[in-house]
Amino acid sequence: MTPIRRKALEALHADHRPVGAYDLADRISPAGGRRLAPISIYRALDFLVEQGFVHRLSSRNAYVACLHGHGADEVVAFLICEACGGVDEDSSPAMKKAVAAIAQIRQFSPSHQVVEIVGRCEHCRGARS
Ligand SMILES: [Zn+2]
Ligand SMILES: [Zn+2]
Secondary structure, X not given: OOHHHHHHHHHHHXXXXXXXXXXXXXXXXXXXXXXXXXXXXHHHHHHHHHOOOEEEEHHHOEEEEOOOOOOOOOOEEEEEEOOOOOEEXXXXXXXXXXXXXXXXXXXXXXXXXXXXXXXXXXXXXXXXX
């Protein structure tokens, strides 16, 4: 793995919130040095997404490290907290079956299977002001 890919992955693992490509460029560019070119960041992120190390959250145009190491054909549900911005992911055999059934009925061949659920995480639900 190239240094940029490794650093990008480490930076995403260090934060449980989704990180945009430009924000990521700031975080992994050398201190006092030139900021990494966006094209280098996007290439590194594309690689990490392809390999299944990282997920792209379409609705936020941001990236999160994969927490589960599941297969590429898994249907992943993201639980996105609107209060703290935290993201958790989970999957279930029942959800995978249901999505596969819908795709089959529609004769649809999925390439990217992500469910985004927005709401409040366990932590933020408990913290009432
Ligand atoms: Zn994952
Ligand atoms: Zn939260």
